[in-house]
Amino acid sequence: MxxxxxxxxxxxxxxxxxxxxxxxxxxxxxxxxxxxxxxxxxxxxxxxxxxxxxxxxxxxxxxxxxxxxxxxxxxxxxxxxxxxxxxxxKPEFFTDLSAGQAPDYLWIGCSDSRIPAEAITGLDPGEMFIHRNIANLVNNIDLNVMSVVNYAVRHLRVKHIVVCGHYGCGGVKAAMTPKDMGLLNPWLRNIRDVYRLHQDELDTLEGEAKYDRLVELNVHEQCRNVIKTAAVQQCWAENEFPVVHGWVFGFKDGLLKDLKFDHEGQLAEIQKIYDLTKDF
Ligand SMILES: [Zn+2]
Incomplete structure (x- = not known):
């Protein structure tokens, strides 16, 4: 009908x-x-x-x-x-779905319509908890992403948290453009801050190479932001999970690139200042 x-x-x-x-x-x-x-x-x-x-x-x-x-x-x-x-x-597929979810992965990706998280990772419904926003940002005053991370870690007890960016990201490109973007300004400001943190390296690059590198550095910084949360630090201290990963998806070949984010090394570094493992 x-x-x-x-x-x-x-x-x-x-x-x-x-x-x-x-x-x-x-x-x-x-x-x-x-x-x-x-x-x-x-x-x-x-x-x-x-x-x-x-x-x-x-x-x-x-x-x-x-x-x-x-x-x-x-x-x-x-x-x-x-x-x-x-x-x-699988005749019992929907009975299983109705029974509840126990995903191993939390995926934090870009809203870009060309990156279907489950399709490119070969995972089925129920295996991945998903959050997407423009340029896969993890901002600590964004109640949305903070709620997702908290719920995924404390209640779903995910084992992996993936921040996945992608080459050719419109959000990252917009942040590289010296222009008033209206309502997007405060959001893109997060990426401009990533640029500032890595300005020495980025200023040595040109064109596509610079753009691609900012995509990677943005993923790296968002992984660090995930690690700065109390939920992740406390769960890791108790269980040695979740592990945080930084990946980048490429449209040209459909492949994921693992940026080999050093979860334990970064955690130790971050906890020098942002240690939230103790109760108040
Ligand atoms: Zn994007």
């Missing part, structure tokens, strides 16, 4: 709906004509069994409405197929 999107069905709201798709002060039809060439024609499918979805010409409001409806409905079609497939492969 086709699901009807109320805001799509109401043609009167068409302009409100389409306007944010292409920024600028052009008329709606001009905005559609000037949309990036692959915006509507790109193939959203990633596997052969999924229905292919394409919209050839972004020329009419009707075509846009059709695209929006289809791109919504395909998710439910895919979901139904996935559920059937999983059940066929």
């Amino acid at each position: 086709m699901l009807q999107l109320p805001h799509v069905a109401r043609a009167g709201r068409f302009k409100t709906l389409v306007a944010p798709l292409v920024a600028g002060s052009l008329s709606t039809s001009a905005k559609l004509r000037n949309a990036p060439p692959n915006f509507f024609t790109r193939d959203l499918s990633t596997t052969s069994w999924r229905p292919r979805l394409k919209m050839a010409e972004p020329t009419s409001p009707r075509a846009v409405r059709k695209y929006l409806q289809q791109s919504h409905d395909r998710i439910f079609e895919n979901n139904k197929k996935w559920a059937e497939e999983m059940k066929k492969k």
